[in-house]
Amino acid sequence: MSLNRRLIAAGFVDVDRAKRFMGAPELASLSEEELLSGFALSADPDQAVLALVRLAEREPGVLRLVGRGDRSMPLFRLLGASEALAEFLIRHPEHVGLLDREPDAVPTAVPPKRLREELLRAVGADPVDRAPVAAAGGKEAYRDLRVAYRCWLTDLAVRDLCAADPLEAMPLVGRELADLAAAAVEAGLAVARAEAAERFPAGDVAAVRLAVIGMGKCGAGELNYISDVDVVYVHEAEGVGDERAGAIAASLASGIARALGTPGIEPGLWEVDANLRPEGKDGPLSRTLDSHVAYYRRWAHSWEFQALLKARFIAGDAELGRAYEDAVAPMIWASSERDGFVESVQAMRRRVTDNIPAHEADRQLKLGPGGLRDVEFTVQLLQLVHGRVDESVRLRDTTGAIDALSEAGYIGRSDAADFDAAYRYLRVLEHRIQMVQLRRTHLMPVKEPALRALARAAQGGTAAARPTAAELAEQWQQTKKAVRQLHERIFYRPLLATAANLSTDEVRLTSDAAEARLKALGYVDPRGAMRHIEALTAGVRRRAALQRQLLPVLLGWIAQGVDPDAGLLGFRRLSEALGESHWYLGMLRDSRAGAERLCHVLANSRFITDLLEVSPESAAWLGDDKELTPMPFEQLWQENASKMRRHPRPDSAMRLVRLNRRREMLRVALADSAGLVDVDQIGRALSDADRAAVLGALRVAETEEFRTTPRATALLVVAMGRQGGREIGYGSDADVMFVHRPLEGADPQEAQQQAQRVVARLGQLLTQPLKPAVQAEPKLVVDAALRPEGKQGPLVRSLESYREYYERWVLTWEKQALLRARPIAGDDELAADFMGLVDSVRYAGDATPHEVTEIRRVKARMEAERLPRGADPARHLKLGRGGLSDVEWMAQLLQLQHAARYPSLRTTSTREALRAIAAEGLLPAEDVELLDRAWSLATRIRSATYVCTGRPSDVLPRTYRDLEAVARWCGYPHGAASRLEDDYRKAARRARHVFERHFYGFET
Structure with missing residues (x-):
């Protein structure tokens, strides 16, 4: 294979440029094979070859790392993924040894304590008391701090890039980045104290205790490679006036920002952003703890408590930092009780989306629809609503919170797994994009080479596949779509707002508070209701945990019915029947329509409650309007016929026909309860269900009869009365007439007897008990009282008998009854002939x-x-x-x-x-x-x-x-x-x- 082809195979875009650099004197000691095998590991070989030449020029010893198998991976993975970190090593070639390591498939974390100690030593501070012990000038301290920080950042980037599964490693990377940032802030504070001592009396500076509270991703322990580090400052002082203490604290805060972010020989690390403090930019840079607490109690907006969810002490006085965390925590977890809290959080997310510049909307990893903010806002809202009583979800980091919310049942397991995987994937993309230049950006690249480099950088270090730009774009789009769907389903879950409006006592369901609330809601037997609640919420299983979350809301909905006690009993029986069914728990949690409808029918309808008890899976329909659409007759009969073919035994076949009718009655009643059907639709749907059952019974009865006796006649069932008009109700009988026509050559008397046997058996089949029996289920009673001569006449007549009767003896009431005659089962040809006869009678002319x-x-x-x-x-x-x-x-x-x-x-x-x-x-x-x-x-x-x-x-x-x-x-x-x-x-x-x-x- 030619060199050009080998370069292309290795991933180079500019082949001529690559050949020039590979032929540079600095790389003369290396073979093409060694170089190409190394560059094949790089996300961007074009970038890596230039960086290698420049680095070898400053430190030729780096070439020892080429051609060493896996030990070459750190060098090439870093040079091909981060131009900024390569530049750092070129500026400080003495740290090239960071790349001389065996890559770990599963990276291990550096303890936070070690990071703090190393960065404090870098600025000449004692790691124990953090007081500066060296009199180094400010700029030198800044430089030493930044170099030390970037050494550890490079070390972490190598472990990240060489990990076999970057998604698995992502939480560790985010945590260590946050720990490294906290260590840098700690070192910056040590420098700031030394500088402050030049402006204020040293004793006063020492007396001012300052705690730095990490916010946002730093507080959550999931920081990016490059990001503003959001902080809040809190201070206390003894023996120093309030004004002087505030000035010193502000000086220390400003000093931290200078040490970490001002321009210098060694570039700044990132901006320290204190705009999340009380009153934002208009407020003092630091406040006392009492001042913070007073502000949050009186003036804070809902979004500020959402921000405080991530608050964590990261540097300075640990005792004061812990006191701050303890003081704000109760306010954070009570914030969802504020009026309109859920709606305000939802509105804030919409504003963020609406304010994205149009040219960035399709490229945003963070703010756009389906981006990181959709995951974070969803998780944070669930935490704030449910965390006030459930401490298990009080976590700062997003991946940990997703897992906790899933374990507690607030998010379904599959949804949580999808959310977690999508979040990790988006964060890995964000990390790799930022790693290139160490610039704060959340925009996907546009050009194909950059997309291809990103795809390779995001894959595991040991992966052999070379994903293309198109594959990356496709996966990103699918991830965005999945995230947006989950976000819209969970973030705008109506139960959240309802749950947020309950008091803490209501949510906790403590015995005394619950009994009092049950009585106030209208439960006649609050003690009995408490027994149901205890049965539903006892234990540690997922169902019990979810019931504990939902019952405070569901109890209120059940109480809106006419019989809350029966409704709660029905809910308990249904829940016990369905057990751990994921769809049932998911419907209660995710579908307000389904959960509220269920509570409504259980507390208002004995009929539906009884049917749900024997067909609990039907409750799933309540969450989906499409499932509540009544089935047309054709579909019902097709299903009946299919089941009858598979179950030829008459008793089994008829049981399935009856079960289908019961199921459809339940479907219609549930649709009725939801207001999805009107009077006409109810009548038609119930009539269709009865018709399918009658036709099924006729087929079974005929099958039984004709197994032992030759067929002698054709039969027809004609609906009459309200059944004929398709206007029945839930408890209506089936008014019918029976018609038969002897087959050619059959004995008329034998045909009549056979027809009578089939008709009698049809009635028995329709009324035989089902198991399990349901007291409220109406049996389909066949009533033939509207036949000629009424109950005095034969149950079934031949067509010719009907013809003779109507021509000679028909009474006025019988003509009137025929106005509603409609064939519903039996022989089609006979039906056409009989209805022709009926029309000639009922539409014969004006009534006399x-x-x-x-x-x-x-x-x-x-x-x-x-x-x-x-x-x-x-x-x-x-x-x-x-x-x-x-x-x-x-x-x-x-x-x-x-x-x-x-x-x-x-x-x-x-x-x-x-x-x-x-x-x-x-x-x-x-x-x-x-x-x-x-x-x-x-x-x-x-x-x-x-x-x-x-x-x-x-x-x-x-x-x-x-x-x-x-x-x-x-x-x-x-x-x-x-x-x-x-x-x-x-x-x-x-x-x-x-x-x-x-x-x-x-x-x-």
Whole structure:
């Protein structure tokens, strides 16, 4: 292979330049092979070759490190990754020995104590009492301090760059950078004291105790390679006046900044930034501890407590520093109780994003969407909200805090792992970008060579792969997307704001405080409720820990229901059934909609609570509106058919069909509780679930029959009544008629008997008990009372029998009943023929005066005889004045009179018929609206009664508790039971007036 190709393979961009430098006299003693194998380890070989030539010129001994296998790695990794540190070694070639080491795959940390001792010695200070012992001039001390600092920085950079897994090493690197910065501040303070003694009496300077509090990344122990070091100063003095002590403390603070940051022969390290102090730039540079505490108690903003989360003593007087930490800690962890705290933190994050310059937005590693700030703000907000009672999350560093939040259950394990990996990756990129020039930057490079060098610098020192610029860009984009999604899901988690608004006693759930709160919330049996709480929160398992966090919020939501005690019991049973299910705990923690909906149904619906107990996994739907969308009939039947094919045994197949129906009833009820479906959608969805069950039962019954007996007939199930109109409620029976047609050549009597056996078996299959049984679950009772001749007639007739009957004997009420006939299961050809017969009867022509009179007579008789004894006609939803029967009979009378002329009236739906009646001008639109309102409200109340109590009822509830529950279910606010009653009475009264005027033909 030619040299050019070998240079390209090694990663060089400018091949001609590389050849010139490799041929330089300084490198003449090295072979091409030794050089190329070394430069292949470099992130940027073009940069590394120039640095090597210049370094060899100053210190030829460095060439001993080339061609030594792994021991060459530190040299080439550093020269190819950091031009600034290479320049440092060129300025100070006496420290080239830092590169002569065996690289560690897993780097070890230098103890903080050693770093302090070394940097204090560098400025001539005693590491024990930190007092300067040398009279060196300020500039020389500055130089010595900075050189010593950069020696240790170079040592750390080598360990970092040679680590096998930079992501694993990242927390150690950040911690050591913070420790090194703290040691530099300590040494800078020693120099500052020597300088201050030249301006103030030495005794006064010695009497002023100064503590330096690290903030931001330095305080957190996760510093960058180059960053402002945020600090706060606190001082105390004995025997020195306040004004003099403040002046001396300010002088010491200024001296630290000069020692570390002013220009000099050896460049400054970084800026010491004290702008996070009370009042910022407008406040004094240093304050006493009492002054700090007074400010934070009275004047501090929410963001200042967020900043204090990272506060850590790093230099100066240790006793005073610890006292500062102890004084501010209670205020930090109580800060989330401030009004609007969570919202203010969220708003601050949005402001940071909004203020990014447009030309930087797509390059920001730190501030942009999906950047480091998204991780840090999310973690800090969770810590501040939950850390007031949970000390396990009171950590300063981000990676440690993520792990603690995950262990405590505040972040899901997978989310925490993703967050941690993304944060480490972004920090490694930030470190490598800053390492090049040791400049404070958070922008991704743009040019391809720089991106490629960054990709190589970010990989492990022993990695053989050579990632490309495109691969780096792709991984960065994926990381940003993942971080942003996690940030938006967790940082804007509504439960955070709710939890933050609770008092500390409420959050802690101590026995006395909890019982008092439970009683105040409306729990009738607070001691019983406490037993449930203790059962839910006992132990050290993850579920118990999460329940301890969430229950203070959930208890309040459960208490908003009509029966908080039953709601809490239901919550306990559901939680015990689901155990450690990650999705359940995650929904409670991450989805306000899911958690609040669950509390709502448990405290308001006996029906749903019972169904959830036997189908607890269905609670997952509450957190996702899509899962609450009712399944259409086609999908339900396809699922039933598939399961029946896999389970050919009749009992197993029918059990699955029944379970599917129960599941869909639960789905509809949950969607109803969430306000996602209206009256019409509920009726259609429940009817579809019943239809799929009836069709399944028919298939099972036919399969059983035809296994032993040849098929002699085709069967059809026709829905009638509200089932035919797809307007049923949760407790409705299935009104049906059965039709059969003997097959060609079959004995008619045998066909009739076979049809009767199948129909009888169908009814049994639909009502046989399920295991586990649910008391509130309505069985699907098949009611064929609307067949010809009613209960006196045969249960099933042949098509020809129906034809003969309708041609000769049909009664007016039977024509009326046929208005709602709809085929739901059985033979399609038979269905078409039968519905043709039905249409010829129900839409035959205008009802005769005799038929109209007969309909009126039957209705009046029904009102007089069928209304239960003692029932209040104003409260009976079905048969009472202005109830469902009035509206439906009004619509059906008009259909019988006009459907032959107006096709729009040919519908089985009451509400569709009413709309057609208004459109055709058969009734005034305002009268139709009154009828529709009464019908809809009665239907809604009927369903709500069943859902809330678990019992069917056609009467407006009388007890306040039941009426309140129904009112809540119908969308009324708390305490509006009487309003619901008034609204229904008014709607029914007005509908009755319309009914009497148009049905009976007289004014009231």
